[in-house]
Amino acid sequence: MPVDRLKLKERGYLPTQEVHILSATVSERAGRWFVSVQVEEEIKKPAPTQGKVVGVDLGVANLATCSDGRRYPNPRALQQVEKRLRRLHRQLSRQQKGSQNREKTRTKLARTHFRAANLRKDSLQKVTSAILAKTKPARKRPRAVVLEDLNVEGLLSNHRLAQALADVGLAEFRFQIEYKAGWYGSQVRYADRFFPSTKRCSRCGHQQELRLAERVYSCEHCGLVIDRDLNAAMNLEQLFYP
Ligand SMILES: [Zn+2]
16 A cells, blocks of 8 residues: 555644654544554553542433432433434335435434444543543542443343443443543442342432332432432442442
8 A cells, every 4th residue: 555645634633742653544434534543652650549439320311420419411412313313223124125215324324323423432531531530639539430230131132222322321431431440540349230229228228119210219218309310329339338
């Protein structure tokens, strides 16, 4: 392949000093072109953090709810793209195999999937950074983050699109939290998959059933009335202190 120059639209993205550039790879996805640059940089070992432990409940309406009360809603742009994705999937299933219209829908679908993936990653990047990195001073960053375990069996057997999308987000969230925790000196803990983070009362430990539509946890034992997701996040936080 001939070596030539490439004009980039972005400016200021490429690392210049401090890092050693190893290689660059050009690739294409859904009609767009990308250059990925491999760099080598020494990251200093982070100082131990002394901040509070944060339990994080991941959901659909709210992407993440933290035990300290912070909430990160699912961005509207992403919800809209996911709606469009569902519509295109239905459209595709009605179109005749081998037809031109079907091919057009396939192209649209690939682009939309790509856009959804980018939006999802971007919003997750913002949330995981907000949870782990943004606290000042640095030593006040969370000592640990506690998350629910991922149901891997469910992930593999689930064919419903909405659920599949939510699971993709969950896996990406964990991935980001883990590597950022490494950068910032926090620990990551997981609840085991049978931990009743939703059913348990975060004040008294009583357990009761909760329907999916119930957004508020009202404890029958101690009378605590609390947002369902916040209660779950607080239960996760408490797992850190056995
Ligand atoms: Zn209670």
